[in-house]
Each structure stands twice: as structure tokens, then as C-alpha cells.
Amino acid sequence: MKPLQKTAKGTFYRVEMKAFLAKVHRDLPPTRMWGYQGMSPGPTFEVERNESVFVVWLNHLPRHHFLPVDTTVHGAGKQVPQVRAVVHLHGGVTPATSDGYPESWFSRNFEVTGPTFVNVVNDYPNIQPATTLWYHDHALGITRLNVYAGLAGFYLIRDPDEQALNLPCGPYEIPLLIQDRSFRTDGALYYPSEPTPPSPQYPHPSVVRMFFGTTNTVNGKVWPYLEVEPRKYRFRILNAANSRFYKISLDSNLAFTVIGTDQGLLRTPIEQTEVELGHAERVDIIVDFSKHAGEWMTLQNSSTRNEAPLDPQTTGQIMQFRVTLPLSGIDESQIPLKLTSFHDIPIQLTNRTRYLTLDEVKDRYGRPQMLLTNRTWSAPITEKPHLGDIEIWQYINTTMNAHPMHIHLVRVQVLYRRRFNVEKYKQTGKLLYEGPIIPPEPAERGYKDTVVAPPNMVTGVITRFIPFTGRYIWHCHILEHEDYEMMRPIEVLRELHRH
Incomplete structure (x- = not known):
């Protein structure tokens, strides 16, 4: 995410929410989506600890939703604009007026605002250690639709302590935003308009108990692959699905190193072969591909917490790593024995x-x-x-x-x-x-x-x-x-x- 300007007061951004068409898979026609700056995921913020960041979020979305809106859900009645938005910096330590309170929504061009809407300029002081946050929509009654439509993105806080650790960085540090989605044959996003089984007494459209898509997307692409070098990579992984849990592992049973969670680094690194993420949880891992040149491996999901059955050939697969790029230089990154010091809450x-x-x-x-x-x-x-x-x-x-x-x-x-x-x-x-x-x-x-x-x-x-x-x-x-x-x-x- 590129700032408008940097001054002594802070860094200023202007971010537009708008509709766009995305090519999410080679075999699908373009898909209509919503995104920040016309992208989904939205561009990644990279900020420094204690850097004052000010963001104006602009709602330039269409006036009518392209997904089924149940007007019996709280805050989504016929008396309010059908398309509303408010941005929450998830995990951010922010003043209440910039937190993205669900009733602080605003319609297109701020024509109508929610009952708790206060300020157009949002203040993010970033007074917390280096970590992986994310920003997403939080409008009352339609959050599930707006996030599914594409309104989510990463927000990374850096600090000198983390930067001194010599972890993989630059092209070897990659955020991965995972969502499950369903698509119609014309490429359109599919979201159910009523629960299964339906009932004649339900309103239509009707909110569903949970949603499970038929495909997994990573950074907006359906079942993508990533070509990597035989070296260490840092992946910041976010479960941004509506309802699905992900128990993540590599099909080669290759162990990876967990270095951080939602709010930053762990005290010491932990070697694991799998880790489970509920919606909105993050995990920060390092995968060492150095001994796997020429191999292909799949990041897979084996969670049993989902009501929808897991198909190993579809929803059980997330993405693929192909260790096919030549090593561009000596890998000097390290995994230190100690990552950070922090005090337990007494x-x-x-x-x-x-x-x-x-x-x-x-x-x-x-x-x-x-x-x-x-x-x-x-x-x-x-x-x-x-x-x-x-x-x-x-x-x-x-x-x-x-x-x-x-x-x-x-x-x-x-x-x-x-x-x-x-x-x-x-x-x-x-x-x-x-x-x-x-x-x-x-x-x-x-x-x-x-x-x-x-x-x-x-x-x-x-x-x-x-x-x-x-x-x-x-x-x-x-x-x-x-x-x-x-x-x-x-x-x-x-x-x-x-x-």
C-alpha cells in the first residue's frame, strides 16, 4: 500500500473500495469481486512500530450487493443502504473511534453513515511489537458477504528487534491469505441464499449457519502454485475463510518452524509438522526447502472441525510449492534460538x-x-x-x-x-x-x-x-x-x- 504522503505528523493513506474483475483460475471466466484499491487481497500495509498512520477509507462500491442480503439480520434491514462498509484493523491497538465498530458503517461517498460513525480519518498509532495484522470489513449484518466478496488484506508492523533477527525477508517473506470459495461456471462467486435444507417459513434470502466453499484460494487465486528456491522462506499465513478451519501441513511431512502467532513472535521457535487455524488466526512459519530441490509439495488441510466433509482432492488441498527456481545466492538467513522476550500478564x-x-x-x-x-x-x-x-x-x-x-x-x-x-x-x-x-x-x-x-x-x-x-x-x-x-x-x- 503506497502512502499519499509522509510528514512529521505521520503517514497518510487514501484507500478506495471498489468492484473489479479478477482472473482467479485459468479455467474460469473473470470473477466479479470487491477489493481495496481494486484488488483482493488488498495491498499490504508495511509500517513501523510507533509510526502514526492515518487512513481515509472510501466506499466506491456499487449501491446494490451482488450476494444475497438477508434483511432480517440485525443492522441489515430495508431502512439502511444495502451496501455499507467499515474497516477494522484486526489485532490493532487503536482508539475506539478508529476501531471499525460495526455500527460506524458508511455508504457510498459517505452519503449515509451509521449511528456510531464519527471520523473520516482513521488513526492507527501502531504501538505494539512487530506482528502480522490484517484489515477487513466489519459492517453490521453483512460482514460475511463483504469479506467473502474480497474486502480483506494484510497489515504488517515492523520493529528493529525483529529486523535484527536475520529472518528470511524481501522476496523470501510471503504473506498467504487463505479463503474457501465457490464459483459458478460463468466465474461468478456463489454464496447460498438459504440454509440447507431450506424451509418454507424461512425468509428469502436467508442467513446460513455456516458457509463452506468447494475450492481453496490463496491470495485470491484458486489452488495456486509458488515456485521457490531451495532455501528458507518465511510465510505469514492467515485463515480469512468465512467458517472453515484449516489444519495446515505439507504432504511430504516436511516439518516447518513456527516463529510467531497472531500478536507477534514467540519466545523461541517451535518445530511442527502441522498447525490448526480458526478464522482470523495467523501463524508465522519458516519452511526450509534447501534439501528439496526439484521437488513439488502440497500445503494441505486436514481439519476435522468443519461440518462440511473434507475432500482430499479438493478442499483438502490449499496450494503447491515447486522447488524449481535456481538458488540466487547464499541463504544467510537464520532461525535464532531466541526470538523475543515478553512478560506474561500477571x-x-x-x-x-x-x-x-x-x-x-x-x-x-x-x-x-x-x-x-x-x-x-x-x-x-x-x-x-x-x-x-x-x-x-x-x-x-x-x-x-x-x-x-x-x-x-x-x-x-x-x-x-x-x-x-x-x-x-x-x-x-x-x-x-x-x-x-x-x-x-x-x-x-x-x-x-x-x-x-x-x-x-x-x-x-x-x-x-x-x-x-x-x-x-x-x-x-x-x-x-x-x-x-x-x-x-x-x-x-x-x-x-x-x-
Whole structure:
């Protein structure tokens, strides 16, 4: 992403959302999509830690959506413009007025704005360590459609500590944005207009419980391949699918090195042969192709968390690496024994523990609906931490699905997961544990912003609410769930005077 200008005050960008045609596969006609600067993924921001960045996002999208809009979903009624947009910098530590609050949407040319819309210029102070963030649409009631249409892109924060590590860089550092999509024979994006099986009492179009595409795309291309040299490469991988989980591995069983997660580098590198990502989770890995000249290998998905069956020949394949380029020079990059130092959030200073249920109910049409603490989006705010508070949030998942849970503004650490008796909890409201405490996976032992809460488990995370006050949100990042009420506001209040 190229800036308009750089001054003593900061770096300024002007970014346009617009429709375009993309050639996503050689055997498909061009596909109509939406993107930032007419691209999907949008151009990658590369910024420095503590660099003040100011962005004006411009909605130049068509006035009518090309995907099916269910007007019974909150915020998507017939009284608002059908096409609305607001950008959220996912994982960014930003003031509340620049966070992309779902009701801060704006229509084409700012003709109509949402009830919480405040400022045209968004302020991103980038006061956090080097990490892989991403930006995407967050408009209330149509996030699932806008992101699926193409409104997503990478946002990388750099800092001197990371740059001193001598990791693979330049052409050997490649972000990979993974989404699953379905296409019609004329190349058009397909998104279902009603659940399966349909019901005569459902409205039409009707929101679906989850969406699973029939192909995988990487950086906007269907099942692409990448030619690489026999050397180390750094891949920043993002799961940007609507609902699909990805358990990523290489079919050659080649191990890779995990160096980072959502909110930056781990303390030390970890060698793995697979890693699982829920929607919006990121993983930063290094793959060493140096001993594999001439080989082809496939990045594959083996997750069992998806309701749609996995076909090893289609949705089980993501992309291919072909080690066919000649080595352009000596590979001097390294994987250091220590990546970074950071302090754990002090659990002994916890101000509050919250017990937060993830629930499934039926709506007035008989459709499944996901909720948080059995409340809808518009119910009064119940999570009101004070600035500086340290809180433990226990996600009590009473549903049959895993939910990637995201809290805006803050970073979290995973404490544990533990199985519990769901039926007893529903009857009595008491947690009866049925298994040992399970520590976090090795690849999630850094700071994160999105954490998977598996079914029949309590998932504990700890966070500190800093450095801004105001209204933010927490939600499941399965886009069909967050669009249909599995999202709640938070209000971070001014600090209490503690004696």
C-alpha cells in the first residue's frame, strides 16, 4: 500500500473500495469481486512500530450487493443502504473511534453513515511489537458477504528487534491469505441464499449457519502454485475463510518452524509438522526447502472441525510449492534460538474473572442462532472493564461447534482448556469438570487476539484492558455467527482510583 504522503505528523493513506474483475483460475471466466484499491487481497500495509498512520477509507462500491442480503439480520434491514462498509484493523491497538465498530458503517461517498460513525480519518498509532495484522470489513449484518466478496488484506508492523533477527525477508517473506470459495461456471462467486435444507417459513434470502466453499484460494487465486528456491522462506499465513478451519501441513511431512502467532513472535521457535487455524488466526512459519530441490509439495488441510466433509482432492488441498527456481545466492538467513522476550500478564493481579457462555438457540423462524451469554447484539452492555484492569475470561462453550473468539483492542494469553458436563451446566448453571486442565498448544503460547473455544470445553484467557477507553466489541469470528448475533459490545471505562 503506497502512502499519499509522509510528514512529521505521520503517514497518510487514501484507500478506495471498489468492484473489479479478477482472473482467479485459468479455467474460469473473470470473477466479479470487491477489493481495496481494486484488488483482493488488498495491498499490504508495511509500517513501523510507533509510526502514526492515518487512513481515509472510501466506499466506491456499487449501491446494490451482488450476494444475497438477508434483511432480517440485525443492522441489515430495508431502512439502511444495502451496501455499507467499515474497516477494522484486526489485532490493532487503536482508539475506539478508529476501531471499525460495526455500527460506524458508511455508504457510498459517505452519503449515509451509521449511528456510531464519527471520523473520516482513521488513526492507527501502531504501538505494539512487530506482528502480522490484517484489515477487513466489519459492517453490521453483512460482514460475511463483504469479506467473502474480497474486502480483506494484510497489515504488517515492523520493529528493529525483529529486523535484527536475520529472518528470511524481501522476496523470501510471503504473506498467504487463505479463503474457501465457490464459483459458478460463468466465474461468478456463489454464496447460498438459504440454509440447507431450506424451509418454507424461512425468509428469502436467508442467513446460513455456516458457509463452506468447494475450492481453496490463496491470495485470491484458486489452488495456486509458488515456485521457490531451495532455501528458507518465511510465510505469514492467515485463515480469512468465512467458517472453515484449516489444519495446515505439507504432504511430504516436511516439518516447518513456527516463529510467531497472531500478536507477534514467540519466545523461541517451535518445530511442527502441522498447525490448526480458526478464522482470523495467523501463524508465522519458516519452511526450509534447501534439501528439496526439484521437488513439488502440497500445503494441505486436514481439519476435522468443519461440518462440511473434507475432500482430499479438493478442499483438502490449499496450494503447491515447486522447488524449481535456481538458488540466487547464499541463504544467510537464520532461525535464532531466541526470538523475543515478553512478560506474561500477571495472573496474581487479576481484577475479575468473567464466565461467558457461548450458546445456540432458535430464532423466530426456527433457524439456528448463536449468542454470547444468551444476549443479542442490541442488549445492554454487560462487559465494562476499567482501563488497566486484568481480567480472566472463561468461554463456556455449550454449542456443538468450535468458535474462534476475538476481543477488539487487546491481546490475550491462553491459560487452559478443560472439558465440562454441558447438560449439567444447562440444568444447574454449575461447572462440573470431566477432565484435566489442558495447557495451550505450543504454537499459541505467545500473545494472541483470536482463540479457539472448542465445544464442551471451558477455554480460559487472560488480558489487560489498555491503553484506550471507549466502546469495542468481542465476538465469534465465524462470519456467519458474528453477523447473526454472536457479537457483543464492550465498554472500557476510565480507570478507577484504587486505594
